[in-house]
Amino acid sequence: MSATKEKYTEEQYLEVDQYQPKTGGGRIANYVDTRVGGTSIVREFGRKVFPDHWTFMFGEVALYSFVILILSGTFLTFWFDPSMATTRYSGSYAPLQGLEMSTAYATALELSFDVRGGLFMRQLHHWAALLFVAAMSIHMLRVFFTGAFRKPRELNWVVGASLLILGLGAGFTGYSLPDEVLSGNGLRIIDGMLKALPVVGTYISFFLFGGEFPGSEVIPRLYVMHIMVLPAMILLLIAIHLFLVVTHKHTQYPGPGRTERNVVGYPVGPVYAAKAGGFFFIVFGILALISGTFQINALWNYGPYDPSPVQAGAQPDWYIGPFEGVLRLMPGYLGDFSLEWVIPTPWGGNSLAMPVLIPMIPVALIFLGMFVWPWIESWITKDTKERHLLDRPRNAPTRTAFGVAIVTNYMIMWGMGSNDLIATHFQLSLNDITYWSRVLFFLGPVIAYILTKRICLSLQRKDRETALHGDEAGVIQVSADGGFSEKHRRLDDYELWTLVSYDSPEPTPAQPNAKGKITLLEKFRARLNRAFYEDRVAPVSREEYLEALEHDHHEPEELPASGVGAIESRDH
């Protein structure tokens, strides 16, 4: 974008054509450049500036994990055969020899034991999948807690949220492919959820599985989703995601010299290209190290799929954990009241499996809320400005607290997915864990919200204190009359800037609409807005700072009590 729009003369154009490089390498480069237009690409993208901060790299980790997933996954497709046809295992894993199993499981075992490097590639693929979703999740949390989803990035946030959902889908379809008992149990849960849907459930289940579960269709179908449809969609959305990042330019943390109109950092070429390229190999290296040393999804343990056994410690991969956990959390009865309802119909009755349906609500709400949050927040705050400077999480206490509350809720569902292992490893009663988690499911987010908000406000007050009075220097002075006081070190201007330059809006009351009427919805918005902004710590103003400087000259006068007057409440 920075390229100047000069007018070129006819001679200048011809000059380009006549340019003759002197070296062999130069000739090749010039040949390619005149045909590909590398110069303009480099000029356009090579000068993009990216700010340096380690929290900005999780998106990159997700991208690199995805590249590794494609590389290792391609390798796996050369041997894996997603057929549910029965075969007799004759590979080299002794404890399964002679057993009947599906071709899918047999070829997954072949990959693990009889293909050179196959087990490593399988493990690399699986570890990369876990990291892919983990990196996306953290990236998303970083974006949320720093407010990077605000205008103009709302749509890119939606692209990112879609990528997360697609990542879950890709992960789950992959987890189901080897057709051992563990993944079959996972599919059985999906089957159960589908069948819990009133009226249409059975039809959808039969449609997906090609008949009664498990059928002989589902693995090939999931395979097509896993190796073609989902990766293609992910790839497309990644392209859109990155294109939008380039269009919007990267956000940056507040700091001296950083404004809403600039980006302070390093250009892609050469610094960032080198860093990012190197980082790809670091991610690859770390994943390879883990894959070479830590066993993952030891599918030979689980045995060929058979709908009857369920094994202890049967869990999905971590990102499906909350779905599993919320099902474990849900009681089937409330006292003597059964939650399974049968709706009488002329042809008998239609069963409503509420213990399966109800738990899907909180998970669905979290994911739905994730998609619409940018609009909810801007509706509440009435903030319509472009935001390229990030919020430090403490400077948006309500958003941070709300986010932590949701994360807490998610974590309780997630943890419940492994309640049996928590019971055995912490020597607790499985029942007690479940009962307490039911309470914490509702109470935990509330506690988390209150605590987080208090912590944020306290940190803001601490920042205020530091801005006004400096850091404690650790030097104790004794005055002539015997009084003790500690020296404070004033912050330099750069440090000060970061602490004082943030927005802390006051609540906006309900506004009348064009007809001069305050609607109920507007009143509701105003209430939310008040909840959002009423507890606030105002940033240090210029006057306050100058006054504090005045005090310095009157040392050892008593310092004003800390924090007083820093909080403005709504009845101010």
Added chain:
Amino acid sequence: MKALSQKRRHPFAGVALLLLGLLITGGLYSAATTINEAQASENADAYSDPDNIEEGERLFVANCATCHGINAEGTDAGPSLIGVGAASVDFQVGTGRMPMQMQGPQAQQKPAQFNDEQTMQLAAYVASLGAGPAVPDDEYLDVDQGDPARGGELFRINCAMCHNAAAAGGALTEGKYAPSLHGVEPRHVYAAMTTGPQNMPVFSDANLVPEDKRDIIAFLQTYESQGTPGGFSLGFLGPVSEGLFIWTGGLALLIASMVWLTSRSS
């Protein structure tokens, strides 16, 4: 199997099944009583030696009678041991579960309190109180004669729902648990199946014949001896420990490299 499935709708199938069931039940009952006698006679040398029984009784009175009663008739604190058999004592005492350290949801495994001879004497005494499952013959503990693949299948159908597919153990209700089977001696695995200690169901010889039990033991031994082909096992706990690892170890490595990459060189 094919012939069986074709004939199962035969008009006389039900009658045949009933007769078969009656025959098996009756046969097993008589067999069970004679097997115990037979096994008792096989192990006659040690387990029916009056000296051992007498020594066992002395040990019992000194160490077990507080809870199990002076004649092993049971008290409020512990069940009757009449008819539990030598295998039960061999398992409970041999794995250190008895004498129990404290009352709890389940007796914990700990270093054995008695040596092999004392355990045998205690078992001999308890076996003398009434017929029960005997200590398994060596023949059924010889894993070389077992079929690990078949044992694996039996294990997954009968055992893995509590003990985990990799025999790493699992949770039961209210603080009870199925322990890990790694490193458990074959005779104890066998005895656990015949006696059903703690919360474990009994897998009698009618349910799993001794050869089946041997296959399961052979599977466990093979499984253990092969190690973990893919590297460190992370506790054989499947996706939970894998997820925990990527969120802790994996991310720690990555974040360290990120911080390093974005730090200023100055």
